[in-house]
Amino acid sequence: MQTVTRDMLVSRAKALLADGTVDRVLGWKAGEFTYDVTPGVFTDADAMEKEFVYGDFCGANFSKYLLTEARKTEKKVLVFLKPCDTYSFNQLLTEHRFDREKVYAIGIPCDGMLDIHKIRTLSAEGVTGIDTDGESVTVHTLYDGDKTVARADALAERCVNCKSKKHVAYDELLGEDGEIIDSARFDEVAAIEKMTPDERFAFWQDALSRCIRCNACRDVCPACTCEKCVFDNPNSGVENKSPANSFEEQMFHIIRAFHVAGRCTDCGECSRVCPQHIPLHLLNRKFIKDIDEFYGEYQAGEKVGSRAPLVDFMTGDLEPSEAVKRGETNA
Amino acid sequence: MQVTEYKPKIVAFCCNWCSYAGADLAGNNRLNYPDNIKIIRVPCSCRVNPMFILRAFQRGADGVILCGCHPGDCHYTSGNYYTRRRMALLFSMLSYLGIEKERTRVEWVSAAEGAKFAATMNEFSAQVAALGENKRLEDLRCKP
Amino acid sequence: MQRIGVFVCWCGTNIAGTVDVKRVADALRNEPGVVFSAEYQYMCSQAGQDMIKNAIREHNLTGFVVCSCSPRMHEATFRKTAEAAGLNPYMVEIANIREQCSWVHKDMEIGTEKAIVLGRTAIAKVNLNAPLTPGESPVTKRALVIGGGIAGIQTALDIADAGFPVDIVETKPTIGGKMAQIDKTFPTLDCAACILTPKMVDAAQNDKIRILSYSEVTDVRGFVGNFSVTIKRKARYVNEEICTGCGLCTEKCPQKKVPNEFNLGMDTRRAIYIPFAQAIPKVATIDADYCTMLKTGKCGVCAKVCTAGAIDYTQKDLIMEEKYGAIVAATGFNPISMEPFDEFAYSQSKDVITSLELERLMNAAGPTSGQFVRPSDGKHPHKIVFVQCVGSRCAGASKGKEYCSKICCMYTAKHAMLIRDKYPDTEVYVFYIDVRTPGKNFDEFYRRAVEEYGVHYIKGMVGKVTPTGDTLRVQASDLLANKQILIDADLVVLAAAIEPDKSARPLATMLTASMDTNDFFTEAHPKLRPVESPTAGVFLSGACQGPKDIPETVSQASAAAAKVIGLLVKDKLVCNACVASSDEAMCNGCSTCERVCPYGAITYADKEFRMPDRTTRIRRVAQVNQAVCQGCGACTVACPSGAMDLRGFSNKQIMAEVDAVCK
């Protein structure tokens, strides 16, 4: 259940459209089902009224859309940002990826979003609709009738391990701001670190071999905003469109994780959109955990203009051999 | 019993100013190290992109070693400090993925350390040989 | 498609002894792109080089590989060979089959096999080589020296001697710096003014040197050979051209109570002043903070007495912009504040002074006209205690600096000796932790203080100074005697640590020169390039790089001048050809590369791009200044999109080498 209602967002957006502050709104658009909400651009009050939705499946992080939308607008583009989205927002500003002047950001609080995959696993396939009521979720299914699951159990992984309910950027805040949370988001990484190398290899082989190279993770990632991705660039030496064998996936995902290391805000979009349910956030979080442990805590996007750990150094940094040992004996 | 000595394939990236010169010095002093180690010259260890290392593994290398100036002695003042962070994170990630950590290494070798260069290469080669062929990070298509 | 030649060198038996050069040449002939392959005894000989030149012509080679000794040995030679035959010198690659093959392997079979792989790798690379032309940039033949102390003066004199114009920018009304305040110099004990002031005059009279006193650098743009610098000339309310330096105004000014910074506040000066008799330029300056005329509009005495009519109360700060080819930082040092160290009662008693204050007290032109007396009561001190390392060599949470200030041991020995020499009725104690006197005739000097002048050196530190009546009770440890001792001293002198001038940090930011945590400028290489900043065209002179005494400062100043001259004699700068370059079509303008560049070679520009849909889009993209880039490649890895690549060591070239090695 969200404390800020759809109506509040719609009326704010309409007001800003009406007074000419903004000429477009980045928001969530209804899909065929309750749960397949898609990002949309609204340019008038009518469209807002008809198509704008806000609910438990509005997880999409709009920061990346600002790159294109901010360029199109003559005035400003209105964007709704959940706390986790604001980190991506700042990180993109750090990298000069859009013009802050062209954006009107409204921070909205978030109680966590639901994961349809989890709901299906908990209830049944053929989900036709979902109603949330307080702490329970009623799932309407095609073949098995209505089922009820606890909202807490249906929360997306990234929301279970939410790192912050605090907005680090906005022009206007709806509702109350929250706090940075001391989350348990590194527990899973630590569990993998504790495995033997063989177990780790098996775990990742299993996960990454599912990859179909649909590039959804890359396309949704707010840190992946290159004009041309190295995987699409014949001159990069790693260009590859489709997987030829298991290593291609490893290569793709290692390079991708490395490219966003120190820039990834851990927004969790990659895992959210992965159709194969590969826990991609565990690669990014490994880098974040290592960075925190080796070089001191760093949260990408917390401050605009902060110096990422990979473009910084201390003369007494630990040696790679030491780093590998520590990564393993963290157990 | 006949044993064919297994020779791992090893790529050594050496920075032009310290480690490549250190390797030259090993040659000047006729210090032997395994022939299965091939050196690729780069201006600075910080030129080595993680992609190069992955590429080497993909193309069948069994081990990759990266040599640069000692921290604080970089010809470009700070290059090896960046290398150190990049490789710390990359190697930690490879180990996290289950790749044997003994297959990768960073070593600081100065232009005066010919003996260290040879010793390091002998040791690293033996270490990689002990692991056997690299199966986990190899692109089968590229095998001859 | 390249047409590649391969030349395998025997190097006498150095290579041919362990490598079957014929087999190597034959094997490499079949590599992609290779149209010619041969071997010869000594490729680097004239005959060998001729063989290459002929092959280039006969076979229309577009590039070649020499399998020979280390590229560190003969890469330059073979590049010249290529150039002589009309080939771009960067179309050459060396396969190092001597140092890294024949010399480290004994078995002919093994050596030959490895040599083939190394040759194949070099061929793979040369296949992707592209002709490179090193950029050129013009050199503005004028230098800027920032700071007019002995370091800046010496650097400027040496540069001017070589015939290049130099500007000295000095924030104070006069040049001279700290050395002008010093009484005598160690280890020779000659008078500092006697050796400094002639140099100041030389600088003033040298027509190649322009002294911009009472001025500050406010902005620096550009790069090596082409700096553009904004200088603020602060209003001194006196026309420098007209003022004769007669000093009449400084005698008549009714505002008498301005603390005299030249004497470290131990006496006063007027609101209009000339810092000291030998000041250069010898012109008056009005201190706007104290001048009644400037503050209230009522007074004007100086204008009335000035026969030259040089006083101008309406003067404004003047901003000027100048072009320079090289910049020398010579911003110097200051003693640190003694306020946090009040266990020594510096702020409680006038008779606790710093060593620099003692210099002024002992100087004939100082506040006491050279009379060595206590500042509190003007009495002659009999017992004098020197405390070493105050604020130096401090660590952890304690106040002070971590480094050794280097000059204190020697000037303290000097002070102790001078006092004992002139006033044999004194007792002088020096509390030391270590006595550090490396330097020519330095230790001998210190030993003289002990052995000939009877200065009491006590190994230990002072813990507390209690001003009592008219003495200073000094409580200290004598570690060798294992005693705590009390001395009722008349004067306590603190060897205050020195720190870089406060102007250094903002200047470093303007110059994109790097600094250490103590705000000393860092050198390009601690051993091999000690007077250059890592930023090309920026040089370091004197204590702004680290604590230094006068002889060291002067040598470094001249060394910096030599480097500047070496740069200014060039008409054009040939840049490194193997520099980074950004593919603007792919660049995101994310600023990641800029952050790792040690040279500040990367800037950003907004560029207009035509999009596939025929619209145009303005995008921020990185641009590498080829005159500044040194080609380390840090940016190429930092760049997430792969837009940044390094010429001569491109991603594709290195990957081709990797592939060839792993084949």
Add this chain to the structure above:
Amino acid sequence: MKVRYFPGCTLKTKAKDLDRYARLCAEELGVTLEEIENWQCCGGVFTTATDEIATKLSSVRALMDARDHDAPLVTVCSACHNVIKQTNHAMQNDADFAKHVNLYLGKDGQYYGEAKAIHYLELLRDVIGFDTIRGKVKNPLAGKKIAAYYGCLLLRPSQTMQMDDPENPTVMEDLIRALGGEPVVYAQRNECCGGYAVLEDAAIAKKNSGKVMTDAASHGADMIVTACPLCRYNLEKNGTGEIPVVYLTELLAEALGVKEDAHDAQ
């Protein structure tokens, strides 16, 4: 405004004036010192050993009380203040220590240094302000040359106490000035009086306190003012008897004109 107040043992017995005037003056200046309930002795000295846990629990409990009342914890006694402030600092900065302390506390609750511990002088300087005090002075201490004696506990370890410049403190001098007196600055004002060693070795106390008194006297002090009962004891015992040693709260009370009132009330 209300603050939490930790008087300490000595202020309940031998140093009643220090306590009484502290409360009266604070009240006069608009601050109520609310004595925390069931406080326990601070122990007099902070044991620096990292594995000394139990000796610091009383301080932690006092700090927890202040946190729960969302008010600073004020102490007048320099010794109590020193122990409490150092304990609070350790709770904030030494995770291992905090963990152990919290294990001891158990169901009493957990504490991680959330409260602020301040000395009465800091209350005067930072909360009330010397300017306010100057405005409330009824009997200026004009013509009195007063030597402030800090001793060790108020200032050191300076990284932790963060009270003032440990070598050249000014807080008491500024207060004396605000009260219309003339402060006497002398070097021994931050040296030790001999402290608790007096119990075992009166000579040490005599030597140290003697130095302090002589130094103050040689600078022409009419009076010495201190915040610590033990300092006062040592100085009084070992002075020449000519210079009176008074608590800073007595001096304050006199200047604010609440001292006579107090006597009247009795």
Add this chain to the structure above:
Amino acid sequence: MTHSDRLKEQILRTSGVNPLKCMRCGKCSATCPSYDEMEYHPHQFVYMVETGDIEPLMKSESLYKCLTCFACVDRCPRSVEPAKLVEAVRLAVIREKGGNRLHTDDIPAKLDDDMPQQALVSALRKYSK
């Protein structure tokens, strides 16, 4: 590990002091108010702990002469904190059975009418366990 190694390890752990930071300037001893009463002076505590020569310190009266005034701690240019070493060695003594320096029974004889409570509790905490 010998007995003296163990002692040194214990002292280093309970004090949290690293004696290797000492540059042997002697400022601790220069500032110590109890210097003359001590057999071993603050700088010797640092040096002797560093060399593991701890037993003489444990037997010394010096342990009870430190006033914990922290002058050595505050004025040390290297942040060595000698007073913490003195305290750690003293604790090593008084934590042992029968190691108490001051007994409650002894106190009445030491009192006078003006002695503040603070002196008693402080001395007890410093001298006894």
